[in-house]
Amino acid sequence: xxTYEMKAGREFLIRMPKGEDIIAVIEKFCEEKDxxxxxxxxxxxVERAVLGFYDAKSGQYLSIPRDEQMEVVHCAGNVSxxxxxxxxxLHVILADREGRCFGGHLLPGSVIFAGxxxxxxxxxxPPERVHDPETDLFLWKKRE
Amino acid sequence: xxTYEMKAGREFLIRMPKGEDIIAVIEKFCEEKDxxxxxxxxxxxVERAVLGFYDAKSGQYLSIPRDEQMEVVHCAGNVSxxxxxxxxxLHVILADREGRCFGGHLLPGSVIFAGxxxxxxxxxxPPERVHDPETDLFLWKKRE
Amino acid sequence: xxTYEMKAGREFLIRMPKGEDIIAVIEKFCEEKDxxxxxxxxxxxVERAVLGFYDAKSGQYLSIPRDEQMEVVHCAGNVSxxxxxxxxxLHVILADREGRCFGGHLLPGSVIFAGxxxxxxxxxxPPERVHDPETDLFLWKKRE
Numbered sequence: 215x216x217t218y219e220m221k222a223g224r225e226f227l228i229r230m231p232k233g234e235d236i237i238a239v240i241e242k243f244c245e246e247k248d249x250x251x252x253x254x255x256x257x258x259x260v261e262r263a264v265l266g267f268y269d270a271k272s273g274q275y276l277s278i279p280r281d282e283q284m285e286v287v288h289c290a291g292n293v294s295x296x297x298x299x300x301x302x303x304l305h306v307i308l309a310d311r312e313g314r315c316f317g318g319h320l321l322p323g324s325v326i327f328a329g330x331x332x333x334x335x336x337x338x339x340p341p342e343r344v345h346d347p348e349t350d351l352f353l354w355k356k357r358e
Numbered sequence: 359x360x361t362y363e364m365k366a367g368r369e370f371l372i373r374m375p376k377g378e379d380i381i382a383v384i385e386k387f388c389e390e391k392d393x394x395x396x397x398x399x400x401x402x403x404v405e406r407a408v409l410g411f412y413d414a415k416s417g418q419y420l421s422i423p424r425d426e427q428m429e430v431v432h433c434a435g436n437v438s439x440x441x442x443x444x445x446x447x448l449h450v451i452l453a454d455r456e457g458r459c460f461g462g463h464l465l466p467g468s469v470i471f472a473g474x475x476x477x478x479x480x481x482x483x484p485p486e487r488v489h490d491p492e493t494d495l496f497l498w499k500k501r502e
Numbered sequence: 503x504x505t506y507e508m509k510a511g512r513e514f515l516i517r518m519p520k521g522e523d524i525i526a527v528i529e530k531f532c533e534e535k536d537x538x539x540x541x542x543x544x545x546x547x548v549e550r551a552v553l554g555f556y557d558a559k560s561g562q563y564l565s566i567p568r569d570e571q572m573e574v575v576h577c578a579g580n581v582s583x584x585x586x587x588x589x590x591x592l593h594v595i596l597a598d599r600e601g602r603c604f605g606g607h608l609l610p611g612s613v614i615f616a617g618x619x620x621x622x623x624x625x626x627x628p629p630e631r632v633h634d635p636e637t638d639l640f641l642w643k644k645r646e
Contacts, residue, residue, distance in 0.1 A: 215516065215519045216516070227480070229361070255399075257449040259414075268571075285462050286449070287451050290545060303545070304545075307451055307595055308461075309409070311420055313411065313461060316602065317576075318575060330497075336513065341517075348520055351616055366510070370507055372505050372506075373629075399578065427557075429607060431576075432576050432605075453606045455564060456566065471558065472637050
C-alpha cells in the first residue's frame with residue numbers, strides 16, 4: 215500500500231465564483247497560493263455539470279452531461295501533482311429538483327452557481343501521479 | 359473570488375441525540391461552545407428528513423419531505439455568521455432500504471435516529487453572510 | 503448529547519490497494535500505525551460493494567450487494583474503539599455508469615479498484631462504542 219504522512223498546512227474557505235468551471239477555479243487558486251497538495255470538499259449548486267464514469271475495460275472515462283441546475287450535495291477530493299503541475303481530482307454528487315442523486319468523477323464543463331469549499335493544505339512534499347499499468351489510471355507513486 | 363484563510367481551532371466528535379433536529383443540534387452546540395465558524399460533516403441515519411432544492415428562477419427552496427427512516431450516507435457543510443448569529447449550512451445525501459439516494463439542502467424537520475458528526479472549528483473572524491443579488495442567496499461577503 | 507473534544511494528530515493520504523476490502527485495509531492501517539481514533543474519507547472506485555441499511559424494527563442491517571464496477575463518489579466515517587479494538591465505521595455513495603447513486607453503510611465485501619483516502623488522526627483518548635438500548639446500535643458512550 216502507498217501511504218503518505220502529511221503535515222497540516224493552511225486552511226481556506228472559498229466562495230466559488232458563479233459561472234466558472236469548478237476544476238479550473240480550484241486549480242487556479244492552488245497555483246496562486248502555491249498549494250501543492252490538499253484535501254478539498256464543498257457544497258453548493260451547479261448551473262450544469264459533466265460527470266465521468268471510469269470504464270475499466272476501455273480505460274476511458276464515459277462522459278455523463280447534466281445540463282440543468284442541480285444541488286451539489288457533496289463534492290470532494292484532493293490536490294496533488296501530475297507532471298510537476300497542480301492536479302485536481304474531485305468526485306461529486308448532484309441532486310435534482312426531486313432530490314434524485316447523480317454522481318461521478320467531476321469533469322471540466324461543470325459550472326458553479328454557488329459553492330462553499332474548504333481547502334486543507336498539506337505542506338510537505340506532495341504525492342505525485344504516475345501511470346499505473348494495472349488500472350490504466352494515474353495514481354500516486356511510491357515514495358523512494 | 360471571495361477567499362478566507364482560516365486558523366484551525368478545536369475539534370469535536372458528536373454523537374447526535376436521537377429524535378432531535380439536526381440543524382438545531384449543531385446550532386445549539388456551536389452557541390454553547392462559542393464556535394463561530396467551522397467545517398462540519400457526519401454520517402448516521404434519520405427518522406425523517408426534509409430536503410431543499412434551490413429554484414434559481416423563483417429564488418425559493420422547494421421542499422422535498424422524506425417521511426421514512428433513511429441512512430445518512432453523508433451530511434456536510436459549514437458554520438458561519440448571518441446577522442451576527444450562528445448559521446448552519448448543510449447538504450445531505452440519504453439512502454433508502456434499496457440503497458437509492460436522495461439529496462439536497464438540509465432543511466429543519468430532519469430528525470436524527472443516530473449520528474456521528476465531526477466539527478472542525480476555525481478560530482479567526484468568521485465569514486459573514488450577506489444577500490447576493492446575483493443568486494438571491496445569502497453568501498459570504500468580501501473581507502474589507 | 504455525547505460530545506468529545508479531540509486533539510488533531512497525524513494526517514495520512516492513502517492510495518488503496520486494488521482488489522482488497524476497504525474496511526479491512528483501513529482497519530489494518532490503523533492497527534499498524536496505532537491510530538485509535540480518526541476521521542476518514544475518500545473517493546475512488548470499487549470492483550464490487552455491499553451496502554447496508556439499518557432496519558430499526560428488526561435491529562438488523564439489510565444487505566444490498568452491488569456486483570459491478572462503480573465510482574466511489576464519496577466514502578466517509580470514523581475510526582473509534584469497540585471492545586478495545588479498532589472499529590471502522592464508514593458510509594458510502596456509489597455511482598453506476600449512468601451516474602445513478604446507491605448508498606448505505608459500508609459492509610465487508612466492498613472491494614477497491616482504486617481509492618484515495620484521507621485519514622485525520624485524533625490523538626487523545628478515543629470514543630468507545632457500547633450497546634445503546636434505544637437504537638440497538640453500538641454508539642459512543644458518555645465519558646465519565
